[in-house]
Amino acid sequence: MTKLKLTAAIESAIENGEKAFIPYIMAGDGGLELLQEQILFLQEAGATAIEVGIPFSDPVADGPTIQRAGERALMHGTNLRAIVKELDSFHEKVQIPLILMTYFNPILSYGLESFSNDCQRIGIAGLIVPDVPVEESEQLKVALQDTDIALVPLVSLTSPPERIAKITSLGEGFIYAVTVNGITGVRNGFDVQLEQHFKRLKELSSIPVLAGFGISTPDQVKSMGAITDGVIVGSAIVEALHLNNKEKVLELIQASKKQVFIS
Numbered sequence: 276m277t278k279l280k281l282t283a284a285i286e287s288a289i290e291n292g293e294k295a296f297i298p299y300i301m302a303g304d305g306g307l308e309l310l311q312e313q314i315l316f317l318q319e320a321g322a323t324a325i326e327v328g329i330p331f332s333d334p335v336a337d338g339p340t341i342q343r344a345g346e347r348a349l350m351h352g353t354n355l356r357a358i359v360k361e362l363d364s365f366h367e368k369v370q371i372p373l374i375l376m377t378y379f380n381p382i383l384s385y386g387l388e389s390f391s392n393d394c395q396r397i398g399i400a401g402l403i404v405p406d407v408p409v410e411e412s413e414q415l416k417v418a419l420q421d422t423d424i425a426l427v428p429l430v431s432l433t434s435p436p437e438r439i440a441k442i443t444s445l446g447e448g449f450i451y452a453v454t455v456n457g458i459t460g461v462r463n464g465f466d467v468q469l470e471q472h473f474k475r476l477k478e479l480s481s482i483p484v485l486a487g488f489g490i491s492t493p494d495q496v497k498s499m500g501a502i503t504d505g506v507i508v509g510s511a512i513v514e515a516l517h518l519n520n521k522e523k524v525l526e527l528i529q530a531s532k533k534q535v536f537i538s
């Protein structure tokens with residue numbers, strides 16, 4: 276089994292002189308029938324991979340924009356089972372890696388085994404489960420061990436060095452480096468220490484390091500991309516898709532392709 280599909284996609288963007296760009300979307304926002312169109316649009320627009328969010332009633336890590344998108348999706352009656360079924364119906368058209376982002380509860384109610392089997396069957400390349408820290412990920416790791424699905428870890432700004440070392444050694448796919456303390460959502464500024472923090476993470480990690488949380492403008496995509504291997508953009512993409520502002524999505528993705536490199 277190879278957990279390398281996700282890593283390979285990111286490395287290939289970098290080999291092209293670009294940075295990775297991973298948009299986050301909320302599955303079922305606007306109705307599940309939009310999911311295929313949204314994924315194929317982002318693929319066509321040049322996304323490196325896509326993080327597909329599963330709506331959940333108690334999204335503790337999510338800021339207001341993602342929370343509202345989740346509520347809209349739940350109002351449409353979306354759930355994990357329906358999303359997997361929908362993804363199954365068009366997965367042959369998707370060439371870029373898909374990462375599912377879900378809290379642990381929906382996975383447990385789905386059943387760990389069948390979740391892992393179904394994700395493998397429909398070609399899911401990665402999984403982000405924010406309420407399962409590395410120390411508690413054994414059960415999930417066991418369920419995923421015979422699959423090609425990478426369990427992507429989150430590293431917070433406040434993780435102490437021993438914890439960072441543990442996360443980077445166990446991490447798969449890429450390291451999701453959180454840029455702020457707190458929840459998802461648009462921010463105006465970032466800690467001046469970030470560059471140092473990312474440098475350390477990159478030194479410790481054998482897989483790519485991507486920055487996420489609070490990135491919402493082309494300039495931020497460029498400046499975060501200059502000090503990491505790429506970015507994840509959630510709230511700004513969710514909002515732009517909700518307002519059908521495709522131009523904004525294209526601008527954000529383009530910013531990851533024209534990089535100013537700071538050495």
Ligand SMILES: O=P(O)(O)OC[C@@H](O)[C@@H](O)c1c[nH]c2ccccc12
Nearest residue numbers: 299336405459460488489508509510
């Ligand atoms: O919305 P932002 O600030 O651009 O951050 C990305 C984020 O939305 C996405 O990766 C995500 C959505 N929900 C999460 C929960 C935990 C970690 C990450 C996420």
